[in-house]
Amino acid sequence: MTRVAVSGIGVVSPLGDTLAAVYEQAVAGRSGVHRLETAFSHRLVAPLAATARFDGTAHFEPPKLRMLDRVSQFALVCAHQAVDAAADPLSGLDRSRAGVFVGTGMAGTLTSDDGYQTLYGEASDRIKPYTVLMGMHNAPAGWIGIEHALRGPNLTYSTACSSSAVAIGEAWRRVAAGELDLALAGGSEAPLSFGSLKAWEALHTLAAIDAADPSASCKPFSKDRSGMVLGEGAAMLVLEPWDRAVARGVRPLGEVIGYGLATDAAHITRPSVEGQAAALQAALESAGLSVDAVDAINAHGTGTQANDPVETAAIKTVFGKRAQTIPVSATKAVHGHLLGAAGALECVLSLLAMQHGVALPTMHRALPDPACDLDCVPNVARRGLDIRTMLSSSFAFGGTNAVLALRRGD
Amino acid sequence: MTTLERLRTILVRDYKLAPEALALEAPLESLGIDSLGAAELLFNVEDEFGITLPPEPVQLPTIGDVVDYIDRLIAAKGGDGVPAPSAVEPAARDS
Numbered sequence: 001m002t003r004v005a006v007s008g009i010g011v012v013s014p015l016g017d018t019l020a021a022v023y024e025q026a027v028a029g030r031s032g033v034h035r036l037e038t039a040f041s042h043r044l045v046a047p048l049a050a051t052a053r054f055d056g057t058a059h060f061e062p063p064k065l066r067m068l069d070r071v072s073q074f075a076l077v078c079a080h081q082a083v084d085a086a087a088d089p090l091s092g093l094d095r096s097r098a099g100v101f102v103g104t105g106m107a108g109t110l111t112s113d114d115g116y117q118t119l120y121g122e123a124s125d126r127i128k129p130y131t132v133l134m135g136m137h138n139a140p141a142g143w144i145g146i147e148h149a150l151r152g153p154n155l156t157y158s159t160a161c162s163s164s165a166v167a168i169g170e171a172w173r174r175v176a177a178g179e180l181d182l183a184l185a186g187g188s189e190a191p192l193s194f195g196s197l198k199a200w201e202a203l204h205t206l207a208a209i210d211a212a213d214p215s216a217s218c219k220p221f222s223k224d225r226s227g228m229v230l231g232e233g234a235a236m237l238v239l240e241p242w243d244r245a246v247a248r249g250v251r252p253l254g255e256v257i258g259y260g261l262a263t264d265a266a267h268i269t270r271p272s273v274e275g276q277a278a279a280l281q282a283a284l285e286s287a288g289l290s291v292d293a294v295d296a297i298n299a300h301g302t303g304t305q306a307n308d309p310v311e312t313a314a315i316k317t318v319f320g321k322r323a324q325t326i327p328v329s330a331t332k333a334v335h336g337h338l339l340g341a342a343g344a345l346e347c348v349l350s351l352l353a354m355q356h357g358v359a360l361p362t363m364h365r366a367l368p369d370p371a372c373d374l375d376c377v378p379n380v381a382r383r384g385l386d387i388r389t390m391l392s393s394s395f396a397f398g399g400t401n402a403v404l405a406l407r408r409g410d
Numbered sequence: 411m412t413t414l415e416r417l418r419t420i421l422v423r424d425y426k427l428a429p430e431a432l433a434l435e436a437p438l439e440s441l442g443i444d445s446l447g448a449a450e451l452l453f454n455v456e457d458e459f460g461i462t463l464p465p466e467p468v469q470l471p472t473i474g475d476v477v478d479y480i481d482r483l484i485a486a487k488g489g490d491g492v493p494a495p496s497a498v499e500p501a502a503r504d505s
Contacts, residue, residue: 061426061442062424062425062426062427062442063425063441063442063443063447064442066424066425066447066450067446067447067450126453126456128450128453129446129449129450129453130446130450133446
């Protein structure tokens with residue numbers, strides 16, 4: 001097996017669009033969640049979102065921008081950031097041995113929503129010619145492949161909230177097996193359309209507004225949790241053989257060392273202890289880790305009634321007594337749930353946490369819940385730790401559970 | 411306002427192109443508008459000029475070609491005897 005380095009990272013998120021900004025916000029527990037101020041906010045029960053400060057006109061020429069849904073804009077900007085950070089990783093590369101692996105849950109939902117508004121809301125029979133190419137799920141990956149001339153596999157994974165963890169895991173497998181010399185892997189999501197928000201609202205998964213502090217509305221592992229907050233953004237990683245990156249003078253930001261995948265095969269939305277535990281166990285086995293070798297976990301931690309106790313039980317199932325002492329961070333409290341991009345962003349946060357020797361806080365946990373009695377690093381970051389190995393969990397509607405095993409870059 | 415001026419208005423407003431670059435002989439490709447982009451441009455042209463384009467695909471390499479195409483459609487719509495492009499280029503159609 002080839003060691004797989006993370007040699008470059010790009011990020012656009014509610015916590016910022018640089019690694020430094022994202023880390024500073026996360027470690028300080030400053031939330032990117034806020035009241036959503038849009039033309040349709042008054043029609044939402046709880047108008048909340050975690051938005052990315054992002055202006056596509058700063059990145060793309062107007063004729064091209066007109067072809068790009070926000071989800072593709074995020075992905076392209078992140079891919080460029082990641083390639084730049086990896087210090088010329090495409091030089092001397094056999095482009096047929098380089099691939100793109102992108103996870104997205106809802107892809108071009110903003111474009112679809114716009115089209116529906118035209119057709120149904122305005123009763124027009126004319127719809128924009130770019131609707132198909134902007135809305136299709138593989139648009140972000142397709143554009144990345146075009147811009148960087150990567151001619152190997154160009155794959156899009158849509159497994160709801162585990163999409164980008166799956167994308168990174170599947171890319172890791174191919175680089176680790178020696179099939180590819182480089183992969184751009186991650187996820188992108190721009191789900192804040194009216195239709196999307198109403199659909200999630202109808203499912204009763206979204207958080208109620210915390211009247212005292214709307215930014216604290218998502219409360220993972222807290223007894224008063226009421227749901228998740230939708231967020232937007234993307235994260236892309238350059239994955240390549242460790243030796244290739246080092247030979248170029250790059251100091252890798254970290255390493256992907258394993259990937260566990262297991263499916264609930266039980267209920268379309270209800271999480272399963274068995275399914276989550278199986279994915280955690282599979283990640284340990286993939287990386288050749290004992291439970292004692294894992295220093296911290298970035299939880300799926302959505303802040304929904306359903307997920308958090310099930311995830312607690314799954315961690316206990318796999319880690320036994322160790323479950324009581326391992327720091328488990330649920331960072332969705334501050335960056336929201338980026339759905340198909342969540343796994344990639346949380347992978348990045350895990351790499352940053354290891355780099356800085358910090359267990360990131362699970363914010364807004366005011367009330368301990370006996371059903372969620374893990375060490376969830378409540379409300380304050382824990383610093384000065386020697387965190388060498390982490391798991392990052394992503395569990396999904398549909399039942400596809402994915403866990404990445406990660407190692408510090410040293 | 412002439413057809414060229416109205417087309418320029420769209421290109422400056424929606425595509426942020428410099429007005430001085432929008433000469434009749436300017437190729438659309440050189441402005442970042444390929445054949446796919448031209449289809450989108452024509453969608454906006456329909457709104458601006460209140461015309462409906464025939465479904466047959468057309469090749470419009472330059473701004474001048476777009477202007478001519480629009481003028482012919484306007485004329486056809488006005489019933490002044492000038493045939494619509496789809497009627498004057500039957501060979502371009504699939505049988």
